[in-house]
Amino acid sequence: MADAGRRHDVVVVGAGLSGLVAATRLRQAGADVAVVEAGSEVGGRTRSRTLAGRTVDVGGELVGRDYTRLSGIVAALGLRLEPAAPPMPHLRWDERARPPLRPSTASGLMAAAARLHHLCSLLPPQAPWHAPLADRLDALSLEDWLTRAPVDERTARLVGAAAQAFTTAPPHGLSLLAFLQWLKPAGGLSALWRETPWRIRGGAQQVARRLAARLGDRVVCASPVHAIEQNGAEVAVHTEDGAVRRARRAAVCTPLAATGSIAFTLGLPTAQRGLLDQVHSPAVTKLLAASADIPRRGVLAAGDAIMPLAMADDHHAVGLAYGADTALPTPRLRDHLTAVLGLDGSALASEAIAQAWHEEPYIGGGYPAFAPGQLTRHGPALRAGHDRVHFAGADRSTWPGTMEGAVRDGERVAAEIRTRLGA
Numbered sequence: 001m002a003d004a005g006r007r008h009d010v011v012v013v014g015a016g017l018s019g020l021v022a023a024t025r026l027r028q029a030g031a032d033v034a035v036v037e038a039g040s041e042v043g044g045r046t047r048s049r050t051l052a053g054r055t056v057d058v059g060g061e062l063v064g065r066d067y068t069r070l071s072g073i074v075a076a077l078g079l080r081l082e083p084a085a086p087p088m089p090h091l092r093w094d095e096r097a098r099p100p101l102r103p104s105t106a107s108g109l110m111a112a113a114a115r116l117h118h119l120c121s122l123l124p125p126q127a128p129w130h131a132p133l134a135d136r137l138d139a140l141s142l143e144d145w146l147t148r149a150p151v152d153e154r155t156a157r158l159v160g161a162a163a164q165a166f167t168t169a170p171p172h173g174l175s176l177l178a179f180l181q182w183l184k185p186a187g188g189l190s191a192l193w194r195e196t197p198w199r200i201r202g203g204a205q206q207v208a209r210r211l212a213a214r215l216g217d218r219v220v221c222a223s224p225v226h227a228i229e230q231n232g233a234e235v236a237v238h239t240e241d242g243a244v245r246r247a248r249r250a251a252v253c254t255p256l257a258a259t260g261s262i263a264f265t266l267g268l269p270t271a272q273r274g275l276l277d278q279v280h281s282p283a284v285t286k287l288l289a290a291s292a293d294i295p296r297r298g299v300l301a302a303g304d305a306i307m308p309l310a311m312a313d314d315h316h317a318v319g320l321a322y323g324a325d326t327a328l329p330t331p332r333l334r335d336h337l338t339a340v341l342g343l344d345g346s347a348l349a350s351e352a353i354a355q356a357w358h359e360e361p362y363i364g365g366g367y368p369a370f371a372p373g374q375l376t377r378h379g380p381a382l383r384a385g386h387d388r389v390h391f392a393g394a395d396r397s398t399w400p401g402t403m404e405g406a407v408r409d410g411e412r413v414a415a416e417i418r419t420r421l422g423a
Helices: 017-028 066-076 109-120 134-139 144-146 153-167 178-187 187-192 205-218 270-278 330-341 375-379 402-421
Strands: 007-013 033-036 046-053 056-059 081-083 091-092 198-200 225-230 235-239 242-251 284-290 299-302 307-313 314-322 348-356 389-393
Touching: 007 017, 007 235, 007 402, 017 033, 017 205, 017 402, 033 205, 033 242, 046 348, 066 205, 066 402, 109 153, 109 178, 109 187, 134 178, 134 375, 144 153, 144 178, 153 178, 153 198, 153 307, 153 314, 178 375, 225 242, 242 402, 270 375, 284 330, 299 330, 307 330, 314 330, 330 348, 389 402
Parallel strands: 007 033, 007 242, 091 299, 242 389
Antiparallel strands: 046 056, 081 198, 225 235, 235 242, 284 314, 284 348, 299 307, 307 314
């Protein structure tokens, strides 16, 4: 166990990907680092479990082509990537499963992708709220834009479902600017459509586990932080077990919803407090059910308000459920998933896992949902530090809501702290 009595160079709060990457980079630079994690295991929103004899991810899972920083760490840790889904699954829009859409039959989708790509090109990657049209884009919800765009109902439905699946925010509650901020590093909507995503063989949580193993006893789990105080000369991180860890700097790498529960004795700036108090994280449950009889090619379905997008292959089916109805018992959610996919009752086995992220006390829900008007107001506070306390995480990244974003922001905050320690 890390010595809670000595003064460290840096205390990192949170052992998700961002916190562990930050601690690793700081340790490689020679800093004395301690990591405190509220939960009983490392990984944050990456969590791997066993379903029907195979490892599945009940949290973050997909690795995109341009996830260069994450892919580098995966390779350095001796892990491997594998395809996450069968290429070109059948699409299900309503009552029938259809072959994949071809560009000639998907003109609405392609037109929407082109318009969104153009809007993405107008955004500064580090600060989209500084774009010339930022106020106008932020005033609209994604649903507003889809209503006004020259796309048909099916196209709007698929774009909205995909947006909610990846951002965890419903189209009516998601700022268009916030959606573009997420879409820009992904390479646009068409990139999502044409590329086969990857996953980490053996589960995404292995990355956090192996990083933590290399840090050894510098990582302490089951130690929720309840207060952080600073006096101009040092930072004191107080955990619920009564321990106090003192350091020259602190990096808070927790989800926004969890950060808001920490008492900062040197009050946070108004902008940072507004970000934590006013931007909420949606209720989201990721449901995985073992497949009993699914075609190897798989099925991708646009669903309903409860479960807007679902997919299945010959191993398991996945659905993301949102809102109050995510409190449904697992068997009922499984039945709902079966209906969304248009399968008969025997297609999915009874074995299922439902991970309700909003019920995790140290996570608090899905990724932050920036409602119309919120990103221009609160965006500048995302990566702003407060004296000796720095903030990082997937929620604050320029690649928001992704494992790549968590890694990149962990590296950013480590570089920021190294500069301050050397001053």
